[in-house]
Amino acid sequence: MRKRQILALAMVAAMASGMVVSAETEDKRGEGKRFVSITYNSTNTSAITLNKAAEKVFTEAGAEFTALYYESNIETMMSMIENAVSSGCDGIILQNNMNLEAGVDTLKEALDKGMVIVEYDSDYEQIPKIQYCFLADQYGLGYMIGEMAGEWANEVLIPAGIKPIAGNFEYRNTPDFVSRTEAIVEGLTNVCPEAEVVRAEQPSNTSEAMNMTENWMQTYPDMNVLVGVCDSYTMGGAETFKAAGKDPAVTGCFGADAIPEALEQIAKGSVYKGTVFIDSEKIGTDMAEYMLDYVNDIEVEGREKYNYFVMEKITTSNIDDYYKAEE
Missing domain, CATH: 3.40.50.2300 (Response regulator)
Structure with a gap:
């Protein structure tokens, strides 16, 4: 009995000091x-x-x-x-x-x-x-992005008599991403036939997406929807929209990956309205x-x-x- 008590106390001390007491649990x-x-x-x-x-x-x-x-x-x-x-x-x-x-x-x-x-x-x-x-199921992911944008446009823009005018941040370097890119447009226009994608380009980073959006707005100042293959791109466009003073109530940006910055902006009620969670x-x-x-x-x-x-x-x-x- 005495030996068992001493052993138990030794094990407690070892655990308290951070020692590994079982080699079997060590990876x-x-x-x-x-x-x-x-x-x-x-x-x-x-x-x-x-x-x-x-x-x-x-x-x-x-x-x-x-x-x-x-x-x-x-x-x-x-x-x-x-x-x-x-x-x-x-x-x-x-x-x-x-x-x-x-x-x-x-x-x-x-x-x-x-x-x-x-x-x-x-x-x-x-x-x-x-x-x-x-x-990812690239087509399925792309369609989800476009579908979110279409659902939002049907709920917010169409009842207000506002035409959804969209820009799309593409990625076409591999067949998989071509599928995602094209599915975004299909999801948006299938769900909201009134929506029109007026510009589509491929940035390489967030900064390029910001500049693209600024250029798009010079031709289409009423652009009110942005969709893209990932949050990193669409977040850049959203920043340009915010800098231009776009009304968050009638402006929507949608991407994928659920990066922390995107989640924060959705929670704050900004122009960023939706993303797709990928863990x-x-x-x-x-x-x-x-x-x-x-x-x-x-x-x-x-x-x-x-x-x-x-x-x-x-x-x-x-x-x-x-x-x-x-x-």
Whole structure:
């Protein structure tokens, strides 16, 4: 009895001091392993969130993790892939939404070396050996964006006798994103036939989207709707709308990814009216878990190559479920 009491006290003391008392609970899957994430650009909030979540899992497992951003430069992306492979990295998270012909040979070499590759929001269909893809139903996502804008226009603009005049921030570098881009317009005009998309261009970042919107407004000063493939673009346009003094009551901007800035603006009743929630934190966590298990030959029942994002509309009607203002 005395020995059991001493052991119990020792365990309590160890826990209080932060010691690990059970080697069985310590995650050692990452010991001696190195992983890299290569994503589109360092202003993309979704990619940043994903990388932070992946980093947490990797570091807690004892692995080395590096997040790289190729800043929309395909040559830089290819160099990053080549460096990761030549340096003996164990796995790569790759977001290539620019050119799916780029880096094919190097990725095949990586797979031949036993590396694990996880694609983010893209699919190298010509490399079937790639282990995992985490991606959106691009058409479904685009349609949701346009549908939100159409529903809002029917509720607010049409009863007031205001014609919905829209600008669309496109992205056409890969077939998947062409599908998302075109579905946005279909969703908007199917739900609200009176809506007219008068301008459509492809920015590369938030600042470019701001400048595009300013140019569009010179030709269409009554533009009152913005839609886009992601919040990062549409938020830029929304800032231009706000700077021009657009009335939030009859102005609506819609995107996707549910970045914190978009949620805040929806909650504040600004010109930003809707986004699509994609849980980037969970995606990053799952990616890292899949990769750590793969390199340790751990099989988990139910895992598939293709993993589609769960997507949910967020508008002023349900923003309280997703955003709480800091007190």
